[in-house]
Amino acid sequence: MFNQGGQQQQQAQNAASDSSWYKQQYEAVHCDKYLCPSTLSCVHFPHHCPCSHPEVEDKVELDDGSMVCVSKGGYKAGEAARKIELARKALL
Template identity: 75%
Template sequence: MEPLTLLLSFLLLALPASAQFQFFEHMFNNQQQPQHQQPSNAGSDSEWYQQQYEAAHCDRYLCPHTLSCVHFPHHCPCAFPAVEDKVEFEDGSMVCVSKGGWMQGESGRKIELARKGLL
């Protein structure tokens, strides 16, 4: 066999094997790096939340409690809708309050009574 043919044969066999090992090396190296760190028992440190807030992209209104991007503040969703009721106010603001086991809309009525000083 000619030296050139021998060299080409070797390269044709070696290059796919090299690419395969680079693929596995890249795959396993990426698994060792944390993809997204969240605080563990963060306590009162708000640094993680502030980083998420500043990294969020929104050209309208960024809801401070869910980081949702909406047109108006009262369009913000509650973070935990299964256990919270959303109450919208006439001034365009809103609040999420814990459901109290009352009938639907009771949270809003209680808030209005409290705002009027009747509760």
């Protein structure tokens, strides 16, 4: 009666509370280089991985060839990288 034109509306469902969806996506990706664990991007090196949410995260490359994504902080560009470097030197 309320279903016009034979179309059914589907309601969104909550994501599973386990890692099954992620595992399924991970196993389906083909990558012959480095597969970024947080974005499933295929890159040449781990420090080339993008951040999952670049609009609110800064990417900081570390000396060991890895990288981290941290919440943007402060009012100046590079503030997150500066704080990580201070923490690495035990000055923060």
